[in-house]
Amino acid sequence: xxxxxxxxxxxxxxxxxxxxxxxxxxxxxxxxxxxxxxxxxxxxxxxxxxxxxxxxxxxxxxxxxxxxxxxxxxxxxxxxxxxxxxxxxxxxxxxxxxxxxxxxxxxxxxxxxxxxxxxxxxxxxxxxxxxxxxxxxxxxxxxxxxxxxxxxxxxxxxxxxxxxxxxxxxxxxxxxxxxxxxxx
Numbered sequence: 001x002x003x004x005x006x007x008x009x010x011x012x013x014x015x016x017x018x019x020x021x022x023x024x025x026x027x028x029x030x031x032x033x034x035x036x037x038x039x040x041x042x043x044x045x046x047x048x049x050x051x052x053x054x055x056x057x058x059x060x061x062x063x064x065x066x067x068x069x070x071x072x073x074x075x076x077x078x079x080x081x082x083x084x085x086x087x088x089x090x091x092x093x094x095x096x097x098x099x100x101x102x103x104x105x106x107x108x109x110x111x112x113x114x115x116x117x118x119x120x121x122x123x124x125x126x127x128x129x130x131x132x133x134x135x136x137x138x139x140x141x142x143x144x145x146x147x148x149x150x151x152x153x154x155x156x157x158x159x160x161x162x163x164x165x166x167x168x169x170x171x172x173x174x175x176x177x178x179x180x181x182x183x184x
């Protein structure tokens with residue numbers, strides 16, 4: 001999704017590696033490399049490197065927002081970095097902010113289970129299947145959202161059973177296959 005300012009948004013469900021502890025601490029992946037999302041885009045490894053370096057040099061942070069609303073910051077990302085798997089984020093919801101408390105409660109209840117990145121595409125190309133390969137992105141924010149675009153990642157809630165995990169993994173596999181078939 002692209003806004004009037006050129007800011008794009010890419011949704012990613014939390015995966016089982018995203019954790020919420022003490023009601024406010026969050027860590028996991030906001031973007032996974034090499035995975036086709038529902039929009040047909042694939043983020044390449046290294047796509048965030050220049051942006052993260054620039055933010056660090058300028059002593060600025062990636063913002064944590066509620067549903068991409070710049071008027072609703074709900075926390076702080078203390079760590080945002082690339083690794084072999086994707087864009088790793090670690091931060092905390094601010095319990096002194098009303099929407100931050102709401103977000104923590106909604107995550108705990110399982111009502112919210114998505115992350116979405118807000119970014120501007122700097123460099124992209126098309127692969128042989130017509131998919132957009134995102135090779136350089138200017139990262140602006142990572143939001144907690146209701147509807148994620150990348151179904152293979154999701155929130156890991158306390159007390160989930162292996163059966164629920166297996167069903168979600170199966171659903172994610174079907175969704176990835178659907179995305180692949182839709183693009184072919």
